[in-house]
Amino acid sequence: MTSISDKLAIEGGVPVRTETLPYGRHSVTDDDIESVVRVLRSDWLTTGPLVAEFEGAVAKATGADHAVVVSNGTAALHSATYALAIGPGDEVAVPAMTFAASANCVVYQGGKPVFVDVDPDTLTMDPTSLRDRITPKTKALITVDYAGQPCDYDEILKIARQHNLRVIDDACHAIGGSYKGRPVGTLTNLSTFSFHPVKHVTSGEGGAITTNDETLAQRMRIFRNHGITTDHWQRAKQQSWFYEMVDLGYNYRLSDINCALGLSQLTRLQQGISRRREIANAYDSAFASTPEISPLSVMPDVYHAYHIYVVQVNLDLLDANRDQVAAALRAEGIGINVHYVPVHLHPFYQSQFGTGIGDCPAAEKAYERMITLPIFPDMSEKDTSDVITAVQRVMNRYSK
Secondary structure, three states, rough: OHHHHHHHHHHHOOOOOOOOOOOOOOOOOOHHHHHHHHHHOOOOOOOOOHHHHHHHHHHHHHOOOOOEEEEEHHHHHHHHHOOOOOOOOOOEEEEEOOOOOHHHHHHOOOEEEEEEOOOOOOEEEEEHHHHHHHOOEEEEEEEEOOOHHOHHHHHHHHHHHOOOOOOEOOOOOOOOOOOOOOOOOOOOOOEEEOOOOOOOOOOOOEEEEEOHHHHHHHHHHHOOOOOOOOHHHHHHHHOOOOOOOOOOOOOOOHHHHHHHHHHHHHOOOOHHHHHHHHHHHHHHHHHHHOEEEEEEEOOOOOEEOOEEEEEEEEEHHOOOOOOOOHHHHHOOOOOOOOOOOOHHHHHHHHHHHHOOOOOOHHHHHHHHHHEEEOOOOOOOHHHHHHHHHHHHHHHHHHHH
C-alpha cells in the first residue's frame, strides 16, 4: 500500500515544487534593458538604423550572406514563401510534426501544404516519406529543425535537387545549431527564425530570414514594407519623400526597439545554448535508467540547439496514458507542454484539405506519447534536479 509520503501530488501527496517551473522562459538582463532605453531616447523608434545593424548581426551569427528581420517567425515564413513565388496550384511538402505556421504560410500564398511523416526517433522530416509525397505540382519543401536538431539534410537536399525544388528551413528552434559543421541558416535556400520570448534569442516578438541570395533578400525587404521599395530611414538618408509600391506586401516590419533587444540578446546566444545542452545532458543521463520514457535520438554530426527537450512515454510499460502522466507532472510543479498536435489533425486542415488520421502514422503515434520538459538557460541545478525527481517519481508510480 502506498504511504502518504509516497503519494503523487495529484493523489494528495506533497509536490516536488510549490511554484511551477515553466517549460521555457525568457531571460532579460540589465544590458538588454539599457539597450532598449537608448533607443527610446533616440530619434528612431522604427525603420531606423538598428534594423540593418540587427540584420548584420543575425547574418554573422548564422554564417549567411543576408538576413531580413520581420515582425515575428510567422511573418518570416510568409516572407519566405512569397520570395519563392509560391502560388495557387503549387504544392509544398511540410512535416506533420510542427507548429501550424509552418503550413499556414503556404496557404497564405494560395498553395497547398502536403504533409510528410517524420522519423519516429528524431521527429524530423522522414526522407522516405518525402519521396512518396512529391508530385508534379510540388514546387518547394519546408523542413523543420524540430526541437533544435537539424534534419537529415544530405538526404533531403539530394531529393530536392533531383526534383528541382527550392527549400525553406523552418529553423525557429535551431539558431546556433549546425549540421556536419555547417551552421543552421546556410543549409537551404532560405532559413527562418523566431525571436519569441521562449526562443534562444528574443526581441519581444520578431523573426528573420537568412539567405545567400541577394535577389531573394531584397524581394523580402520590399514585401515586409507594404510592397514599397524604400522605407522612411532610406528616404531620410536620400533626402527624398518619393516612394513606389511595386507589389502587394504587408506591414511585417520590426521596430528599432525590438532590434535593440535582439542585438543585446544575440551576444549571449552560444552561452545560452551551452547551458541548454548541459541541462539536456543531465536529463539524458538520468533518464537512461528510466525505461518508461525515451528522450528523442540525436543524429551524429549535428550540434543540437535544444530549444525544447522532448521525451516519449513508453505507454506499454505504464498503467497511465500521456495525459495522465502530464497532469501528474503539472501537479508536481513541473510546467510540461506538448509540441505539437500534428498539423494535419487540426480541424482547419481536415475540413479545407481533407487531411486526417492515418496520413502520417509516425507523427500521430509520437503525439500520443510526447511530453516537453522544462529547459531554458536560467534554470538552476535545483530546477533541473526537481524535473528529474518529478519525472522519476511519476514513472515509478505508474510503472506496471
